[in-house]
Amino acid sequence: MAHAYRTSTRVEAPADVVWQVLSDVERMPTWTSSMTSVTILGPEPAITLGSRVEMTQPGLPRSVWEVDGLAEGRGFSWSSSTPGIRSGAAHQIAPLSDAACEVTLVVAQSGMLAGLTNVVLGSRARELVDTELAELKAEAELRVRDKS
Template sequence: MRFEITVDVAAPPERVWNLLSDVERLPALTPSMESVELLDGPLRAGARARVRQPRLARAVWTVTEFTDGESFTWESRAPGVTTTGGHLVRPAADGATLHLTLVQSGPLAPVLGLLFGRRARAYVTMEANGVKKAAETA
């Protein structure tokens, strides 16, 4: 399963990045997250975060790529599936562009896509819209 969303944000890229990269604050911006706890200090390559989302099992996400001010990718592994979440902020003519991706791979990914695909898409969309709204109203 692969899902992508891109939204234009009428706010400076720095503001969008600051909201997006403050992962422990994301639950205040989107109903798709109940809690996020950084386990290894600030967000950076190798950092881990425990994420709790409604109607999903708790998961530990590990940051696999990090470019300060621009992007981070993290992944969570469970038996038979790896879930990768990408977060990218780019400058745009009237502010910023926010691009989020969610990819599930592994032998159980097709089954999980059928069971949870609709919810996963909804959660990624909620996150994008929550960051957009917060950035534009700050």
């Protein structure tokens, strides 16, 4: 059984500004409290299809995620597996105008232990996704204000 959580918000910043913030994954801990550490394991210094990324989030165990989807300027997805559970997350940017876009974050778990994991860690995972989205919006909008 799969468990998924999806949330979206309008960001008053161009899609390319949001992409600059979002795709620089190692800097995520500088703008969101939902990430403690993020390290690209290589070989490229930026995310690419197939990149492996180690992350630590408050209240969750350290994990390694692999980028399994990448649309330059529009988003990426990554997934992580442990015995009994596969987690996936997507970060999507949809332009609304030259100065605004909609950002959608999705997290899902599947596998034999997905139900138990959702009971134990589901509310914490949803809280982290909501925090990341709110702080991504704030960071992107701040960058636009700082340019003016």
